[in-house]
Amino acid sequence: MNLFLQLFVEYLQIEKNYSKYTIEYYQDDIQEFYLFLTQQSINKLDDVEYLDARLFLTSLHERNLSRATIARKISSLRSFYRFLNRDRKTSENPFALVSQPKSEKRLPKFFYEEELESLLNVCEGDEPLQVRNRAIFELLYATGIRVSECERLTLTDIDFSLSTILVKGKGNKERYVPFGGYAHDALELYIKQSRNILLKDQEHSTVFVNFRGAPITSRGIRHILTELINKASLNGKIHPHMLRHTFATHLLNNGADLRTVQELLGHSNLSSTQVYTHVTKEHLRKTYLNHHPRA
Template structure:
């Protein structure tokens, strides 16, 4: 990328971080998508973002499909670049958005992956232990399952935002939207034990801070670090397959709906701006009901 593109990209990423409050993980995706686009444009002799036309975008999409990228990946890249140009238009750094008339490929809707209650029990058993790291890992798993918070929200959680007396946490969600989320007795006990015992043994004078979850050196635990921890938990359990942090968020929502929670409450707990984002879980619960019926009804 030339110097001018780098400057515009830096401005846009700062906007995502400061104004939109996006996680570092999400920002990295935007950076990768935009850098890739700039390189492909450079191969066509276009070095300025303001010089990109609709026909150039069509050529970019052709290149992506020739690479046999999944529709989901192509849709994400289009969304990233459309957002970039909307920002540049707002700042009057370009005169048009060449992505404004580009349609996002339809993505096949997949039901969210989630754990059954028996599988969650296996994961909790894999966290048992008395070492500070064990206490931390158990607290992370209990909190993610108890609240359905995003991993980025978990890593940014501070001690002042945890109320053990009321069993609630203050969560800073996407778009600077705050919400209070309650948690149950299992998460309460795991958090209390970790904060009062495990965390104190991991933290040092040199690494003093108020983030709840810390790494083995005492520094703040990153979202990537939490993903590594979850991978290790599933390796220790008797479960096969992989785990991704959002599975615990999906599991939280699915188990609530399976046990009679209403959609609006789940929407609020998850921090979804739109009910449509939460409605995907009704399909999961319907599948669950059907499977239960087929398994247990004598005339199924």
């Protein structure tokens, strides 16, 4: 079974060109299913039947996992078996008829302008790490790039003359994204003043580095943003991805068209971007109710 998983991972890497993060999710989901099979004394993937798949789905619900997580796991296993069927490693796909839970329609959360000001205020400081943190924050808000895309950014990806960055997104798709004056100044200050101090004796082209001088990881960037959010004492459940949501919401609120926002975010489908129109409509509705005398 481990050999089949390895072949599937190679298929995702070479044929599907999936990112390492997506592949890690697939691996985790399949290995979790392997553990379930061991508990059920099932030794071969071809021995798994529809009822076994249903039982696995029930076990996921009993753990009170979110609908999105359960849907992802079922989708991972359906794709895994589809691959095995294609290569004649198994004869049936027990997950083909397993229904996925409908995803929860939750609007993406974003920062209001006063909340952004609070976050920017706690970014102040002249220490190398403070200058770096400011640059990360300004760039994420200015471009809407994912944390994983920020992690992969190299010095040659930045064009200061045009104020654009070359972003390597999901599936290694590339796109150019502009950034404004605040991000330009913060990024330039970091690269010229703080990056060399943080690098110490190391040499590499990754833009953002940790306190040891090594390329920063996505987990490191999330930790920095979480610390800034905590320091700003903002209320509610907040996560770093909200900067991306904020970028899109503020653009649409200020008149940007949906296709442009789609391209800037790197969404393959317009439907992924359309969720932000619901956010802006809700914002308009609340503004209307709060300010119109006859609302």
